Amino acid sequence: MDWLNDFAPLSHQASDTLPELMLTHLNSWGVVTLIGDDAKSYLQGQVTCDVVQLDASESTFGAHCDAKGKVWSIFRLFHHQNGYALFEPKSSIEKQLAEIKKYAIFSKVTIEQSDSILLGVMGEKADQWIDTLSEQQGNVRAIEGGTAVRIDAQRWLLVLNQNVAVALVESAQATCVAESLWCRFDIEAALPIVEQEEQTQHIPQALNLQALGGISFKKGCYTGQETVARAKYRGINKRAMYIVKGHAANALEEHTELERAVGENWRSAGKLMAHYRFNDGETIGLVVLPNNLEADTPLRLAHQPESIWAIQPLPYSLDDE
Known part of the structure; x- marks a missing residue:
């Protein structure tokens, strides 16, 4: 996929003004999906956040822990394509996925790692650009090919199928940057990253x-x-x-x-x-x-x-x- 080569490091200092609209491919991040009649109740019994109370237009942080309360993963949870999605570092998924699936055989739920493409949208014009992709106004929006999730005032996560992701990257009037910049903003916002x-x-x-x-x-x-x-x-x-x-x-x-x-x-x-x-x-x-x-x-x-x-x-x- 040649389009992946478009995301280059952005050389800058902390005080520099950044481009108004930036896109990055979040290659070191992944998504775990839960789909099925029991997805809500099953997830509710596995994680620290309240899944039952999560509105379809909002996302929430949460953790999946072992029996001793130690964290397997910290994720952002949101509704995604008739189920739920957990957005987390890709390196944590292998062990976390095995743990969260342990008792799924007793429930009507399918849990797997998604093959979706994850894009990060950043900058002062992030909201404006996201508005062109969806008529919805919530912090979680269904868009063509997937879901858009607000991370903070100037950042959005896009979880998309490959065809739509490639088309967006090729058509967007945005500066394509390496995903390390996404990490910068996570650090400045003090958002935990559990690898x-x-x-x-x-x-x-x-x-x-x-x-x-x-x-x-x-x-x-x-x-x-x-x-x-x-x-x-x-x-x-x-x-x-x-x-x-x-x-x-x-x-x-x-x-x-x-x-x-x-x-x-x-x-x-x-x-x-x-x-x-x-x-x-x-x-x-x-x-x-x-x-x-x-x-x-x-x-x-x-x-x-x-x-x-x-x-x-x-x-x-x-x-x-």
Whole structure:
């Protein structure tokens, strides 16, 4: 598919003005679909969010956990083509799909990884362009060939069949950019990105899911609920996800190790869940840290100890009320 070669890195600094309309192919992301008479009830018993209350015009964050409340995946859930879709990093799907299908044999539901093409729409004119694809006005809209889902004020996800995706890319008057830019915006919005390496490492609250509306404390039972409830009502969670920023002399490997200052010494702090490096070396990332850490605690890259990093303010409150 030659059209895939059109998505090139956009060299820029954090302060630069970006194109008004950008398209990217979200190749490292995937979608799991659930279709069938029991899809709603089955999913309701598997995930942290309230599937029953999800309006067809809205999406919600949610988590799928193991029996100990540790996260297999964090996803964005929405109605899609007579069923439901979970949008999540592709690397997490293999294990998560096997887990969520474990008891499906007892229900009328088909669960599988979709072969849809995923496109990201970004920029000031994203809304305007999406309006040309659908007469609907919700945050989740059925469009030709699939579904459009609002991510934030200037971003949309498109889940499409291949023919429609190719036609849109070829006809859109948009700048085609590499999907790393999508990651930049996820980091700046502090949206958790659970890749395969992070699976079953954290409970949902350690990934700020309560602050993103991804946990219902009023719905019925689901896998891992006991741990998630204890974290809220007994205060057992001691970690949270933070945005961090610093300088990287060169491109970083995935899951680069961070260290934090402890007096005059340095101690392992955690690995970057995701990161984005601007063309001047400024780099931002997401990392899970102790939630009682002072906001001015110095951080550094384990392999670049001369580069001091800092915790940045979150764009939302960590309160779960």
